[in-house]
Amino acid sequence: MQGTKIDLLINCRWIIPVVPNNQILENCALAIDAERIIGIYPQAEAAKRFDARKIEQLNDHIVMPGLVNAHGHAAMSLLRGYADDLPLRPWLENHIWPAESRHVSEEFVRDGTMLAMAEMIASGTTCFADMYFYHEQIAEAVRHAGMRCQIGFPVLDFATAYGRDADDYIHKGLALNDKYGDQPLLKIACAPHAPYSVSDSAMEKIALYANELDMPIHIHCHETASEIHESLEQYDCRPLQRLRDLGLLLPQTQLVHMTQVDASDISLLQDHNCHVIHCPESNMKLASGQCPVTDLMAVGINVAIGTDGAASNNDLDLFGELKTAALLAKHASQDASALDAHAALRMATINGAAALGWDNEIGSLEAGKSADIIAVKMDSIAMQPLYNPASQLVYCNAGSQVSHSWVAGKPLLNEGQLQTMNHQSLIQAATEWRNKIAN
């Protein structure tokens, strides 16, 4: 009797499906067909049940859902290490913004986004939320690379090379949504830069469109203490309260950073079912404070994780970010059991998927979901001995051991080699930009 024909069967040492919680399966197989997950089976059963066109034999590997990097500015990878060890405002005002105003262009965004995607794919990310200019370049780069992406079109009160004013940014963003909104691997979000950089009237328009088009809102919020003080002075309320009053706190709202959180903020987040995106390394590097992730999770608020841009991190390795998140959570709460390894892995998978409104498609290895999957090779010296695969993923530099990656069943990484991008061209483009920007 012949087995059912399927596209791909992955036999592997361990599977962490993420849903259900805390589960680690040994010596199972993951069956994939027509871009989707069929199910997880004992290897002997899978061998009988399926006739796979391709079989991957991953004997030293953990297979798990691809990681979701829920906040970043991919193109800023071209400014990685350009200005370090500086506080947020002088870093932005004296270094990053001037460099951006001199150099950001369609070419910058295309090359920077490609470089960032290569780094993300190689370290286990399959889906990312981006916020930057020249969205068409981002959309085309993402389609070329084959990643899954929420592209946030920024809205600002002031002019940049890309837009004149808030209305112009919104107009361009809606055009982007018209053009790419139905692509299965793309999602368009409205990304007002921050409460302090967008006026009430623009915010109200954003709320209108977000409601009408069921569009995610992605916004930097409560990143620093001074943001709170300035809002209290100018608006007589905290920024989150102002967003509520303007109608921006929706179930599809993603609040990035949230290093300053009091009881009133927690109530608002709960009442409106908003999502929080934690960026621990960027927050620590810019000395902005820390998001109280365990307090938020304890009351049921969904917390995802992002690297932020490479200019303030300086890498896009989400496994490394998870280690920092776990260490920081324990440190901040003075509780070594806070944010354990499985909870950290959920932040970077199912929580990220939920924040982007994509948890029906990705974030776990459940039957029917899209085949967005990674494999991590666990045979390095630095991962021995291996008692607990989840611990090893979070605490032992797993980002450098990612071997395979698929998005909707399509291979993006195979035995550590990029499948949709050319390594040498990426290096060459980055070097050319370096020579232009540094001089």
Added chain:
Amino acid sequence: MQGTKIDLLINCRWIIPVVPNNQILENCALAIDAERIIGIYPQAEAAKRFDARKIEQLNDHIVMPGLVNAHGHAAMSLLRGYADDLPLRPWLENHIWPAESRHVSEEFVRDGTMLAMAEMIASGTTCFADMYFYHEQIAEAVRHAGMRCQIGFPVLDFATAYGRDADDYIHKGLALNDKYGDQPLLKIACAPHAPYSVSDSAMEKIALYANELDMPIHIHCHETASEIHESLEQYDCRPLQRLRDLGLLLPQTQLVHMTQVDASDISLLQDHNCHVIHCPESNMKLASGQCPVTDLMAVGINVAIGTDGAASNNDLDLFGELKTAALLAKHASQDASALDAHAALRMATINGAAALGWDNEIGSLEAGKSADIIAVKMDSIAMQPLYNPASQLVYCNAGSQVSHSWVAGKPLLNEGQLQTMNHQSLIQAATEWRNKIAN
């Protein structure tokens, strides 16, 4: 005219000599002969001046002093990930100590130390300070691997498989010093476990021998807040004060952790010229607090860095530890300029050397010092573009890019391959221990 015959000339893209401060040399060569550094020269000049028996052409690399991991328990790599996400005392008392009492033996120490050294060499460490049992096994493993090591013999009040009581541990340690004290790559230190686990009378003996033999003292100190409370109750003074009263605060004293520091502690550290070893990842993971490194450095106290054992980290990658140290220093001091990349690199090189009393030999690339050197290949996607080599080393996962390592001129790593140890035997031994310990 023939150049001077030397053993090795390393031509490289960048050199960070660490001394003088903040210097980055481009397209220079490092000349090495008879295990020692001759000097740094422009490549053209070096080519004329020297006739090298071997030339390394490292065109994409940074060459710098080998890293000094100033605190760890190498053999505990066999307990990596064995018990995670637990507070210090239950972690020790319910998991680590019972596992140690069942399994620690000469073989455990030999295999665990070898595994740890392989990981350290591959990620850029050439010198480490160790504290564990069965010192002869450690000494022989270190000699086999060719690393530089300060072996601390622990002293405890209670019995273990290795010793009966404090006198017995001291006796064994002094015998170790007699046997290995004159080995150029080894240094023997006395390592009383912690103020709370060693009695006054044993401490006084240790002070006596440390003074007489000019022996370093290496001790866990002020690791947790409860250690302070208990000392105040039992001895009516803080642990550091008690060490002072017992004569243990010497210029060769290395105080590990120091997460609890007040003004009186700072005065004692200054008055006695003691060294502090910062272990940020272990302190965060066990939620023990943090060492105020920038406050200490501001008043001239020497601060080095260590990974601690792999059971509480869970890796021995000192470059990763530097990133955490830099992020934590900025976070804790609310100053993004705190512990900049060069300052972090000094912590892991010259400060570590000074803490171990080895700064006449290692810690910088100065003429006359031992050729303890590493090269890091800077051509990965995640390191592009490269504006500032020091930033890239600290913030961009340099530990996974280390390509070469020499100790006293002898190669330990070449093109990423271990030269003195067998990769497959290490993996096999670790797997066998895992099967024994997990069941």
